[in-house]
Amino acid sequence: MxxxxxxxxxxxxxxxxxxxxxxxxxxxxxxxxxxxxxxxxxxxxxxxxxxxxxxxxxxxxxxxxxxxxxxxxxxxxxxxxxxxxxxxxxxxxxxxxxxxxPYKAGSILKKLKTLMNESLASLLDLLPKGPVVYYAEKYVDSNVLVAFDEHQKLHQNVYLVVKDAQRGFHPAQIDKPWQVRWLLQRAKVLVLDHESTDTVFNRIRTQAKVVQLWHGLPFKHLAGNKHFPHILDEAFVSSSSWFNQQIFPGMFKAKHYLDLGYPRNDALLQAPPQRCWHNALPLSQLQRQSAGKKLILYMPTYRDNGQNEHPIHWPELQQFLVGHNAVFVMKTHPFLAPFDELRQQEGCDRIFHYPGRFNVYPWLADADLLITDYSSVAFDFLLCNKPVLHFMYDIDQYAKVRGQFAIGKEDFIAGSVAENFAQMLEQMALDLESDRFASKRQALQQKFSMVNTEACSALIDYLEQLKQQP
CATH class of the missing domain: 3.40.50 (Rossmann fold)
Incomplete structure (x- = not known):
C-alpha cells in the first residue's frame, strides 16, 4: 500500500x-x-x-x-x-x-493500555462524589473561565481541570493528568461549554450532573449532542428562553433548559475593573491602544474549508482608520492566531491582531463597532447596544460547507451588511457616524427574550444547589 x-x-x-x-x-x-x-x-x-x-x-x-x-x-x-x-x-x-x-491500527501495547485504563476507571467509579468541576481540554473558553473564576472566590470544593492544556489560562487551573483524572472521577457536578468524544469524559458525564454552558446563540446549524445515545445532561444553559424552547432542544439533550445567561457576557455589562481579566490582554493595554480613538473589533467565524484569508486590503484600511480616528483589532480562531501578544499589522499602526487563545470579551465591552459575519458574538454584542456590521463576503460558499442555518438572516442581522471590502469601508464610515439600527437590535432582544443581567450569580447558585442534591 x-x-x-x-x-x-x-x-x-x-x-x-x-x-x-x-x-x-x-x-x-x-x-x-x-x-x-x-x-x-x-x-x-x-x-x-x-x-x-x-x-x-x-x-x-x-x-x-x-x-x-x-x-x-x-x-x-x-x-x-x-x-x-x-x-x-x-x-x-x-x-x-x-x-x-493510510490508517494504521493501534499497537497491541496501546490496546493493553486502553484495557488497563478501563479497569482503573471501574475502580475510580466507586469513589464518593463531591466537587463542582469545570472541564476544559486544550483551551479554556470564556464561559467556563469566567464562571469558574467567580465561583471559586465564593465557595470551596470547586475546581477547573484542563486536559491537554496548551498553556496557563487561570492561576488555579489543574492540568496534571493524574489530578485531572482524580477530580473528574469524583465530580458531583460537571460544567463544560463544548462537546467531546474523549473516552474517559464520556464515561464520567453519565455519572455526574452535567451542566452545558455551550458558547453562544447560533446562527449556523450545530450538531450538538443529540446523536449521542448515552447522554442526557442535567441542564443546558443559554442567554435566551426563545432559543431554549425553539432551537436548542433539537440540538442538545438535557432535562432542563435554563436562561441564566452566558458568563462571558458579564464583561459586556460591567465597568472595566469588575471584568474578569484572566486570559485577556490587560486593561492598561486596552486603554493605551484605544486612548482618544474609536475602537473597532473584527471577530470573523472560523472557516472549516480552510479559506481563512479575509479580503481586506490592509494599507487602504489603515488610511481609513487614520481618517476616522479609529483603531482596528482583529480576533480570529486559536488555530489561526496561536501567539500570546497583541501584534501590529506590518506597516499599519492602527491595525492589530489579538491572540486567538485569549478572552477578548473585556475588550469587546469597550468597542464602538463590532464587525463579524456568522458568529454568535453578534447576539452577545446586542447587550452593548452599539452598531454591528456583518461582513458576509462568502455566505454562499459558507452555507455549502456548514449546511442549513439555524434561523433566518432576518432574525440574526441587526445591523449593516457588506459583501466586499469596498462595502465594508462604506458601512464602517456610516456606523461610526450614526447608530442606524437601534430599533432592530431592541426588537431582536425582545423576540428572543435575551438575558440582559449578569449571569454568574444565578449560575453559581444553581450549581451549588445541584451539589447538595443526592
Missing amino acids: PMQREVKDWQGQRLYIAPDNPAGRNLALLMQQQGATVLGMVDNLKQGPDVCNHVSNSKPHDAVLIAISDFQQKIAEGMLKNGFVAKKIWCCTSLSPLLFK
Whole structure:
C-alpha cells in the first residue's frame, strides 16, 4: 500500500467521507470537484439521508476518507467496530495540497493500555462524589473561565481541570493528568461549554450532573449532542428562553433548559475593573491602544474549508482608520492566531491582531463597532447596544460547507451588511457616524427574550444547589 496519496489518485473512485461535520462536508465537496464519486458520509453516531453508520448500510466503495481533525484515530476505531475495513480507511493530512495517508491500527501495547485504563476507571467509579468541576481540554473558553473564576472566590470544593492544556489560562487551573483524572472521577457536578468524544469524559458525564454552558446563540446549524445515545445532561444553559424552547432542544439533550445567561457576557455589562481579566490582554493595554480613538473589533467565524484569508486590503484600511480616528483589532480562531501578544499589522499602526487563545470579551465591552459575519458574538454584542456590521463576503460558499442555518438572516442581522471590502469601508464610515439600527437590535432582544443581567450569580447558585442534591 502506498504511504501517501494525492487528490488525483481518487479521481473516478467511489468514496465515503467521514465524519458528518463541516470539515467532512467540505472534504466531500472538494473531492467531488476533483472528479471523485462521493457516495455519502460515514459517521459513527449521527443520522441522515446520506449518512452511513455501519458497513452493512454502505454501497460498494473504494475507500473512506477521514477529514482533518484531532480525532481521526478515534473515528477510524469506531468505523472498524461498525464493520469497515482498515485497509480502505485513509486520513486526510493536508488540504492544500490534498494529501492522504493510510490508517494504521493501534499497537497491541496501546490496546493493553486502553484495557488497563478501563479497569482503573471501574475502580475510580466507586469513589464518593463531591466537587463542582469545570472541564476544559486544550483551551479554556470564556464561559467556563469566567464562571469558574467567580465561583471559586465564593465557595470551596470547586475546581477547573484542563486536559491537554496548551498553556496557563487561570492561576488555579489543574492540568496534571493524574489530578485531572482524580477530580473528574469524583465530580458531583460537571460544567463544560463544548462537546467531546474523549473516552474517559464520556464515561464520567453519565455519572455526574452535567451542566452545558455551550458558547453562544447560533446562527449556523450545530450538531450538538443529540446523536449521542448515552447522554442526557442535567441542564443546558443559554442567554435566551426563545432559543431554549425553539432551537436548542433539537440540538442538545438535557432535562432542563435554563436562561441564566452566558458568563462571558458579564464583561459586556460591567465597568472595566469588575471584568474578569484572566486570559485577556490587560486593561492598561486596552486603554493605551484605544486612548482618544474609536475602537473597532473584527471577530470573523472560523472557516472549516480552510479559506481563512479575509479580503481586506490592509494599507487602504489603515488610511481609513487614520481618517476616522479609529483603531482596528482583529480576533480570529486559536488555530489561526496561536501567539500570546497583541501584534501590529506590518506597516499599519492602527491595525492589530489579538491572540486567538485569549478572552477578548473585556475588550469587546469597550468597542464602538463590532464587525463579524456568522458568529454568535453578534447576539452577545446586542447587550452593548452599539452598531454591528456583518461582513458576509462568502455566505454562499459558507452555507455549502456548514449546511442549513439555524434561523433566518432576518432574525440574526441587526445591523449593516457588506459583501466586499469596498462595502465594508462604506458601512464602517456610516456606523461610526450614526447608530442606524437601534430599533432592530431592541426588537431582536425582545423576540428572543435575551438575558440582559449578569449571569454568574444565578449560575453559581444553581450549581451549588445541584451539589447538595443526592
